[in-house]
Amino acid sequence: MAIVILVLFLWYSGLFFQSFFLHRYAAHQVFTMSKATERIAFILTWICQGSSYLSAYGYGIMHRIHHAYTDTEKDPHSPKYDKNMFAMMWKTKNIYQDINKQRIQVDAKFLKNVPQWKSFDRIAGSRISRIGWMLVYTLLFVWLVTAWWQWLLLPVVFLMAPIHGVIVNWFGHIYGYQNFKTSDTSKNLFKFDFLMMGEGYHNNHHYRSTRANFGGVRWHEIDITYVIIRMLNKVRIIKLA
Template sequence: MSKGIEKLTFILTWFFQGSNYLSAYGYGVMHRMHHAYADTEKDPHSPKYDVNVFAMMWRTKNIYADINQKKIDVDEKFTKNVPQWERFDAFASSWVSRLLWAIAYFGFFLAFATAWWQWLFLPVALFMAPIHGVIINWYGHIYGYVNFKSKDTSKNLFKFDFLMMGEGYHNNHHKFASRANFGGVRWHEIDVTYQIMRVLNFLGIIKIKKLQTIKIK
């Protein structure tokens, strides 16, 4: 995408992720490390080397923060072409920003909640990022089916990924890490996010560099 659209995307990411804002740089670098070191001791998040899901997510949080704040040395191959807007990241990732969003969420529930059980969704709104991380990085390496044999434990969580909009096809993604479409291997594997990307590509907002079709034998 163009630099202007890239900056707009940063802002929209902060607006829609709110208190769960994740830096494209911090998460992008960590994600590349996960693929390079999947299910080894160097993996930033792996069920294989953490005693429980909370330990894994706490370690993930610390590694993400260290990468984003450049407190650790990272191989250049993991940082190449990863977008970063340092000043905006510093603001959007700050506790001030997260606290303001939390207050806004509380105010929304206060204004519109009509029953006590609806307040149970407030923690989900506040902690959607770690919940997302748990679903993919923990359960996506324990449960599901595989299309491709690999050296790691990645699984496809759902036959139709209604929950994660395609990211649940984790085994497909690990086999073809640079492929934009996580689905499309079996007829029922529909990557909803990729379909949105195709629309944005058609409109000229983004450019998908490589369209790749893969079918399992």
């Protein structure tokens, strides 16, 4: 079952950097870090997300727009205005690329202090990089696969970051429960978020988007990413706002 261990490692490591670096740091800035630590986070995000690498600049701005216009026609990803999850994923991809490549004008209020490393993103987000990672994953599967069904996990590895996004931004606006009444359809997907490391507490997050801890409203809402953030803050790698 080595291939399952590999997929789980890629799932949770990629998810962590999406939640920790792209979401809570780039988009919401719930903590600060030095420039050197920020550069290390860029590199680790690329290593862990691989073929589905997302730029902190593109993600951070797009997510801020999502919060400003949740469940409206201006929302980059909303089940309310997309026919299905695949249509939403495609729309999100196009908007992300337009923002990241600066092909569209973005309101200045969404740009404040968003981390950007243009030279690195040109490499990490390039077609060559993505194809290279896909080749690495394929070779690892050739080496580790022991049953035919394990090959079904390869597309998941290729598209890990978009899959993480659709779980929260599609299902997190349709299924689950609410601790708070908000102006949008955000919901908490899980009572204990074992799958999304705290990102599944979507209603909590939309109610208080600048709060570092997405869980903690009920005793069973343990935000695993926040636990790690607290540890990193304690050893002074980052500083909570």
